[in-house]
């Protein structure tokens with residue numbers, strides 16, 4: 001990771017950050033602390049507060065990611081597009097305790113601008129998040145709550161606060177986990193209109 005490397009994507013206003021995960025994409029939870037780094041897949045994340053924007057992510061207590069995120073007090077979410085399906089499944093199927101997944105799978109990242117957490121190359125959106133200390137919740141549950149401090153997205157697929165999933169950008173469509181490495185992606189979108197009455 002190098003400070004000289006430009007940040008990925010274009011900034012997303014924090015007021016729109018919840019829209020990045022509103023539709024339930026699988027995310028990559030990336031963490032770095034004290035010279036250690038890691039990344040895992042998480043299908044379970046959601047926005048939980050508007051202002052400031054807060055998210056909940058289920059990070060199993062037994063994972064290396066959870067250990068590092070707790071030590072860092074932070075993590076970054078990367079939202080992978082279809083092109084990263086194999087990588088997403090892979091980093092969700094092995095532990096960083098067995099070796100550095102970044103080196104093993106050629107994952108590149110730059111430090112986030114606020115917390116220095118890894119922003120993964122090749123994703124279509126990124127959120128830098130600070131863990132909200134919740135001693136009871138942390139002890140009892142796998143769910144972690146965090147405040148989003150910075151967000152960005154690839155303007156080819158997220159612009160003006162909205163996702164734009166089209167036939168000409170399918171490699172950038174987000175992944176929705178069906179189980180056991182099978183994913184669906186949002187191939188078709190419709191604009192609903194309010195009914196009159």
Ligand SMILES: Cc1cc2nc3c(=O)[nH]c(=O)nc-3n(C[C@H](O)[C@H](O)[C@H](O)COP(=O)(O)O)c2cc1C
Pocket residue numbers: 026038039040041042043044045058059060062063064065066088089090091092093094095096097142177181
């Ligand atoms: C597509 C996918 C989605 C997953 N979603 C979650 C999740 O929401 N929460 C979770 O704790 N683990 C989830 N996992 C499992 C973790 O990614 C897995 O335990 C990982 O190996 C942990 O790595 P670590 O020990 O390096 O942190 C998922 C795995 C895959 C493949």
